[in-house]
Amino acid sequence: MSNQTDPIAELINLLAVLPGVGRKTATRFVYFILKQDAEYVKDLAAALVELKEQVGFCAHCCDLTRESPCRICGDERRDHQTICVVQSPQDVLAIEATGEFRGLYHVLHGILSPLEGKGPDDIKLAELLARLSNGVEEVIVATNPSVEGEATALYIKKLLVPLGVKVSRIASGLPMGSHLEFADKVTLGRSIADRRVL
Amino acid sequence: MSNQTDPIAELINLLAVLPGVGRKTATRFVYFILKQDAEYVKDLAAALVELKEQVGFCAHCCDLTRESPCRICGDERRDHQTICVVQSPQDVLAIEATGEFRGLYHVLHGILSPLEGKGPDDIKLAELLARLSNGVEEVIVATNPSVEGEATALYIKKLLVPLGVKVSRIASGLPMGSHLEFADKVTLGRSIADRRVL
Numbered sequence: 301m302s303n304q305t306d307p308i309a310e311l312i313n314l315l316a317v318l319p320g321v322g323r324k325t326a327t328r329f330v331y332f333i334l335k336q337d338a339e340y341v342k343d344l345a346a347a348l349v350e351l352k353e354q355v356g357f358c359a360h361c362c363d364l365t366r367e368s369p370c371r372i373c374g375d376e377r378r379d380h381q382t383i384c385v386v387q388s389p390q391d392v393l394a395i396e397a398t399g400e401f402r403g404l405y406h407v408l409h410g411i412l413s414p415l416e417g418k419g420p421d422d423i424k425l426a427e428l429l430a431r432l433s434n435g436v437e438e439v440i441v442a443t444n445p446s447v448e449g450e451a452t453a454l455y456i457k458k459l460l461v462p463l464g465v466k467v468s469r470i471a472s473g474l475p476m477g478s479h480l481e482f483a484d485k486v487t488l489g490r491s492i493a494d495r496r497v498l
Numbered sequence: 499m500s501n502q503t504d505p506i507a508e509l510i511n512l513l514a515v516l517p518g519v520g521r522k523t524a525t526r527f528v529y530f531i532l533k534q535d536a537e538y539v540k541d542l543a544a545a546l547v548e549l550k551e552q553v554g555f556c557a558h559c560c561d562l563t564r565e566s567p568c569r570i571c572g573d574e575r576r577d578h579q580t581i582c583v584v585q586s587p588q589d590v591l592a593i594e595a596t597g598e599f600r601g602l603y604h605v606l607h608g609i610l611s612p613l614e615g616k617g618p619d620d621i622k623l624a625e626l627l628a629r630l631s632n633g634v635e636e637v638i639v640a641t642n643p644s645v646e647g648e649a650t651a652l653y654i655k656k657l658l659v660p661l662g663v664k665v666s667r668i669a670s671g672l673p674m675g676s677h678l679e680f681a682d683k684v685t686l687g688r689s690i691a692d693r694r695v696l
Contacts (some may be wrong), residue, residue, distance in 0.1 A: 307552050307564060311545040314538070319530050320523065327588055332517050333546065334562055340512070341550040345543040347509040352539040354505050355532060364532060366505060390525055397692065496514060 381437040451466040579635040
């Protein structure tokens with residue numbers, strides 16, 4: 301960094317590229333950070349450096365992690381016969397927060413999207429196939445319920461069913477606490493088609 | 499930082515305290531940062547450290563700056579007879595961006611607010627008074643057009659008029675491009691009361 305650069309302007313420029321953050325929000329961040337004690341700023345700078353230096357892919361699930369195998373893949377108490385396939389590391393956190401899943405994950409780091417030129421070789425599908433030899437019984441495809449997410453799920457099904465692996469898909473339907481009258485047609489239709497016996 | 503701390507969780511915790519940022523947004527930031535090149539992360543960490551180490555108050559206007567006097571106070575081409583009083587350093591940036599003001603600033607770092615226990619000694623009023631000996635002719639009070647902002651403007655007027663300084667207030671009225679029918683009553687009333695001759 302040049303000695304001439306104003307540190308306030310410099311930090312605003314760097315923060316303004318964060319997702320959903322423009323120059324106004326970045327400016328708010330900078331003046332907020334200026335009000336914090338030196339400890340906070342030191343920790344923040346250190347955590348950034350540490351993040352980039354220490355975090356990489358887990359050799360098994362491709363999640364971003366400091367150690368490989370990651371905490372989840374290395375946990376013997378988890379169900380190693382079930383793998384939940386997700387698009388991104390954030391999705392692992394989201395599912396873990398539910399406490400409903402005790403199996404392993406596989407992070408695709410993307411989704412099949414012909415429009416964006418993303419094919420099977422651009423996401424971590426080969427890595428998923430390589431894991432199936434270790435007695436995996438079920439693969440739950442938890443890609444987003446979007447056009448690309450559904451297509452990716454079908455692609456994975458075609459790939460894995462011939463190998464004798466059960467492939468399932470997370471349920472789509474009305475969110476808890478929502479109202480039928482405000483639901484979109486596709487969601488409501490899906491919730492009727494996928495009804496379960498009580 | 500303990501060696502046991504996960505750098506992702508650590509950085510999420512630190513970013514989640516930024517204004518308007520919760521855990522979800524902080525998580526998005528972290529995964530965005532993970533995708534950036536090492537250069538960006540190094541610059542960001544360095545800018546943070548530099549910010550805290552180098553930025554302090556300007557001895558004249560109390561703005562946050564790396565050098566004192568700050569770039570504005572040290573600029574001989576600016577009008578040193580006119581001081582624009584603002585609540586926060588962000589307001590200086592906002593007014594500078596208009597290109598309409600060529601005088602100096604004074605940053606109060608707050609506003610009179612009896613409800614929050616903020617009195618004249620809690621904002622940089624003494625520092626403003628100390629600057630008036632240097633031939634200042636006009637003080638423009640650019641605090642926000644809120645109850646506290648108006649009260650602070652009146653307080654400053656009472657303080658400065660006996661010293662022979664002209665005190666003015668930024669105009670309130672309808673924002674450019676807005677519609678009368680949607681304006682609130684107070685703003686519309688003010689725009690009529692403060693009408694100017696064409």
